[in-house]
Amino acid sequence: MKKSVNTEKNNLFLISLLVLVVGCEVIIRALEIPGYILPTPTRVIAALYSQKEVLFSHSLVTLFEALTGFILSIFFALVIGGIVYPFEKVKKLLYPYLLISQTIPLIAIAPVILIWFGFGVLPKIIIVILICTFPMLLSFLGGLEEVDREILDLFQVMGAGKKYIFFKVILPSSLPGFFSGVKIAATYSIMGAVIGEWLGAKSGLGIYMTRAISSFKTDYLFAAIIVVVVLSLAIFKGIEYIEKAAMPWKNKKS
Amino acid sequence: MRKRVISLLLVLNIVSIFALEKVDIVLDWTPNTNHTGIYAAKEMGYFKEEGIEADILQPANGTSTQLIATGRADFGVTYQEAVTFARLEGLPIVSLGAIIQHNTSGFASLKEKGIKSPADFKGKNYGGWGSPVEEATLKELIEQDGGRIKDINILTTGSMDFFKSSENDVDFAWVFEGWTNIEAKLQGKKLNYIRLRDYSEDLDYYTPIFASSEKLIKTNPELVKKVMRAVKKGYEYSVKNPEKAGELLLKEVPELDRNLVIESQKYLASKYTDDAPYWGHQKLEVWERYQKWLYKNNLIDGTTDMKKAFTNKFLKN
Numbered sequence: 001m002k003k004s005v006n007t008e009k010n011n012l013f014l015i016s017l018l019v020l021v022v023g024c025e026v027i028i029r030a031l032e033i034p035g036y037i038l039p040t041p042t043r044v045i046a047a048l049y050s051q052k053e054v055l056f057s058h059s060l061v062t063l064f065e066a067l068t069g070f071i072l073s074i075f076f077a078l079v080i081g082g083i084v085y086p087f088e089k090v091k092k093l094l095y096p097y098l099l100i101s102q103t104i105p106l107i108a109i110a111p112v113i114l115i116w117f118g119f120g121v122l123p124k125i126i127i128v129i130l131i132c133t134f135p136m137l138l139s140f141l142g143g144l145e146e147v148d149r150e151i152l153d154l155f156q157v158m159g160a161g162k163k164y165i166f167f168k169v170i171l172p173s174s175l176p177g178f179f180s181g182v183k184i185a186a187t188y189s190i191m192g193a194v195i196g197e198w199l200g201a202k203s204g205l206g207i208y209m210t211r212a213i214s215s216f217k218t219d220y221l222f223a224a225i226i227v228v229v230v231l232s233l234a235i236f237k238g239i240e241y242i243e244k245a246a247m248p249w250k251n252k253k254s
Numbered sequence: 255m256r257k258r259v260i261s262l263l264l265v266l267n268i269v270s271i272f273a274l275e276k277v278d279i280v281l282d283w284t285p286n287t288n289h290t291g292i293y294a295a296k297e298m299g300y301f302k303e304e305g306i307e308a309d310i311l312q313p314a315n316g317t318s319t320q321l322i323a324t325g326r327a328d329f330g331v332t333y334q335e336a337v338t339f340a341r342l343e344g345l346p347i348v349s350l351g352a353i354i355q356h357n358t359s360g361f362a363s364l365k366e367k368g369i370k371s372p373a374d375f376k377g378k379n380y381g382g383w384g385s386p387v388e389e390a391t392l393k394e395l396i397e398q399d400g401g402r403i404k405d406i407n408i409l410t411t412g413s414m415d416f417f418k419s420s421e422n423d424v425d426f427a428w429v430f431e432g433w434t435n436i437e438a439k440l441q442g443k444k445l446n447y448i449r450l451r452d453y454s455e456d457l458d459y460y461t462p463i464f465a466s467s468e469k470l471i472k473t474n475p476e477l478v479k480k481v482m483r484a485v486k487k488g489y490e491y492s493v494k495n496p497e498k499a500g501e502l503l504l505k506e507v508p509e510l511d512r513n514l515v516i517e518s519q520k521y522l523a524s525k526y527t528d529d530a531p532y533w534g535h536q537k538l539e540v541w542e543r544y545q546k547w548l549y550k551n552n553l554i555d556g557t558t559d560m561k562k563a564f565t566n567k568f569l570k571n
Contacts, residue, residue, distance in 0.1 A: 036345050037324060111414065118422045119381075119409050200381075200411040200419075207384060207410050214316045214336075214385035216343035 039219035047219040048226060054208070055227055061204040063231060065121050065193040069128025070235070073185060076129065077136035077178075085144050085170075102134050110199045124196030124204070131192040132185035136178065143177025144170060176250070179243045186239045190232045274307035277481060280318045280330035281310065285507040286433050287518040288353055288462050289331060290499050291526070291533075295488030297502040304480035310506070315412060316383050323347035325467050329481055333461040335387040338545055341558050346468035349564035350482055351534025352460035353489070354432075354525050357451050359461055361395075362416065362434055363426035365444035372448060373399035381411035381424030388428065390553040395453055417441070432522045437514050456547035459540055463564075471565075482534075482568035489526050489533045496523040534569045 021041045028040045035043060048055070084091045110127060117123040147170045155165050190205075197206025205224050212220035244250070281289055292310060295301050301308045313321055319337065322330040323345035331353065340347050361380075363369040369378060372395035382388040393403040411419050416427050416434050429435065431447070438445045450457040464485055471478055492499035500519035504510060527533045541560040548554045 034344060036320070036343055111412075114411075114414065115418055115422065119411060120423070198412070200409065200414060202407065202409045210316070210384040210410055210412075211386070213320070214383065216320065216340050216345055 036216055036218050039222055043219045044222040044226065047217075047223040051220060051223055055205075055223065058203055058205050058208045058224075059227055059231065061121070061201075062190060062193045062197065062206070062228075065124040065196065065204065066128055066189040066231075066235070068121075069125040069192065070132055070185065070189040072125065073129050073132035073136060073189075074182065076133045077140050077181070080133075081137055081140040081144065085141065091141070098134060098137065101130070106130065106195065110196060113196075114200050119200045119202060124193050124201070127196040128189050128192040131188050135184045135188075136181040139181025139184075140174060140178040143174030146177055147173045172247075175243075175247050179239070179246070182243075183236060183239050186235045187232050189235060190228055194228060273305060274302070275305055275477065275480075277301075277306050277308050277329065277477070278327040279308055279310050280321050280327040281312045282318045282331040282333065282462055283315055284312060285310075285503070285510065286430075287500070287503065287515060287522050288430065288433075290492045290503045290519065290522070291353070291489030292331075292464075292485055293488070293503045293506045294491045294499050295484040297505060298488065298491060300484035300487045301481075304484050306477075306480055306484065308481075308484075316385065319347060319465075320345070322465050323467055325469055328470055328477075329464065329466045331462050332465050334459040334463055334541065334544060335461065336385070337463065337465065337563055338541075338548065338558075338560075339386060339554075341563050342554055342556065347465055348468055348471055348562070349460070349463040349465045349536060350478065350568050351464045351486065351566075352530075352536050353462045353464055353534070354460070354522070355528035355530045355535075356525070357458045357461055358431045358522075358525055359428060360431065360447055360449040360451075361426050362429045362438075362445050362447050364420050365446055367420075367425045367446070369426050369446050369448070371399055372396045372453070373401055375426070376401050376405040377407075378425040379407040379409055379423050381409045381414070381419045381427045383412060384410035386553070390548065390551060391428075391450070391457065393553075394457070394547075394551060395448070395450075398453060417443070432518050432525065433514075436517045436521060437511075440511075440513050440517065454547070456543055459544040460536060463536075464534070468562075475568075479568050486533050486569060492519070493523050493526050493533070496520050532569060535566055536564045538564075 025041050028038055039047070080094075084094055106127065110123075113123045113126055117126065151169055151173075152165065155169055160168070193204065194206040194209070197204035198210060201207050205228055209221055209224045212218070212224060279292060285293070289310075292308075296308050296310065311327065313327075318327070318330045319332045319340050321327040322332065323340055329350075332347070332349075334349065337347055337349055361369070361372075361375075363378075367378070368374060375392065375396050380388070380392060389403065389408060392406055392408070396403060396406065409424060411424060411427075414424075416429055417437070419427065427434075431449070435445060435447060464482075466478055466481075496519040497516055500515045503519075504512060504515055538561060541563055545554070545557055545560055549557055
């Protein structure tokens with residue numbers, strides 16, 4: 001039963017996408033919009049094809065930066081969350097700083113990060129971590145609050161230890177909340193790497209975009225955007241898959 | 255008669271306050287002495303005399319050409335290389351005047367990096383803004399010296415300052431003599447400098463230039479004429495009064511370093527017009543020569559009519 005609902009959803013998406021693409025093509029051609037302002041979808045697809053090797057090699061760099069930063073962010077979010085959770089005071093103390101860290105305009109601070117760490121992959125990974133850690137940490141801390149008090153009381157009455165309770169009760173019940181943060185961060189990770197590259201790098205999709213713009217090849221730029229979108233979606237889907245595997249008890253509800 | 259002229263001017267002035275035509279001018283980079291004439295025209299009231307209110311804007315580096323071509327900005331600063339590539343892609347941009355008559359750009363590096371000639375580019379990191387022109391130019395220079403472009407590491411460092419990026423991974427960069435080399439002198443840093451013009455006459459092209467779009471030239475030639483009159487006056491003022499012009503630039507852009515601006519202004523005063531009959535004058539030969547060079551080196555697939563890429567007609571008073 002479930003499968004057919006899913007395929008129906010996918011079909012609907014594909015049909016609407018097709019309509020959108022064909023519509024764009026027709027409108028751009030009808031209005032005779034020049035290619036350097038807005039390329040037709042067919043031109044973008046042609047660019048995707050002709051540039052596939054170059055785009056692929058740049059994608060690998062961006063993907064490496066994004067995934068490394070993203071995985072480190074998950075680690076940081078879990079560790080920081082796990083450490084501050086038992087200590088209400090520490091949480092209250094840290095919270096405003098975490099919030100402030102998210103209000104710093106990244107575009108302004110990125111050049112400084114570049115000056116500190118050079119033009120290699122490290123500054124990009126740092127930028128991804130800066131973007132991704134916060135939403136995960138926040139949702140993780142939120143998830144930790146979600147625990148069912150009755151189950152908690154039951155375990156305590158039965159004499160379970162603090163550690164046991166944390167790993168067997170609190171942590172599993174925090175997962176749904178945590179994963180919603182992970183999914184948000186997943187969509188940011190590629191973008192974070194691209195922003196980092198934009199400001200200075202040797203290769204990566206951000207650099208490819210800079211070059212496309214300065215060569216006046218708007219179709220190449222859009223081809224790169226499509227690659228960024230597809231990669232971000234792929235990471236998102238991957239996380240959804242892991243989420244299902246991590247919370248088998250949630251899947252039984254269907 | 256004189257009284258009448260003065261009163262007429264007064265009336266015109268009062269009228270112009272109410273009826274100033276707004277014009278956007280985009281820069282190619284952060285404000286520097288290449289732009290002094292534009293700022294001077296604003297500060298000296300040359301734009302106002304023409305009934306124009308000029309807004310000088312700084313977009314993201316490397317985007318001025320598109321903004322001018324598409325009419326997002328009415329006018330702006332770019333380079334012959336960019337206009338050539340843009341016109342090949344069909345962007346309707348036209349150069350109205352050469353800001354500096356000869357190419358005063360080249361590749362600079364800190365002395366300790368030991369880059370004395372293009373052969374020394376081998377195994378070094380070049381920091382640029384990611385345009386196809388850079389790779390082409392580097393290729394030409396290193397091949398003349400028997401090297402290969404593959405041996406140069408090309409990094410895109412956006413608008414990072416030469417000295418900041420030199421402390422990092424960048425070994426050499428493309429700079430304007432009248433700015434970075436003078437800054438180095440003031441900071442007491444020794445540079446090695448490879449002047450483009452010395453390597454090939456083909457590379458003595460117009461950079462930077464003042465440009466507009468085909469559309470604006472067609473639909474409002476009067477406005478173009480007025481703006482060019484004011485800008486030309488601004489640069490002529492900068493030629494005659496380098497220090498005062500520098501002060502005007504500093505007044506508009508106080509963030510800049512005073513010593514650098516004044517010293518740079520002294521250097522550029524003789525370079526704006528140089529050996530041309532008047533400021534801004536461009537020769538077809540220079541435009542065609544550069545495109546031929548690109549084509550000869552397989553950097554472009556086709557060619558485009560360079561007669562359409564520039565015009566001198568708005569410079570003749």
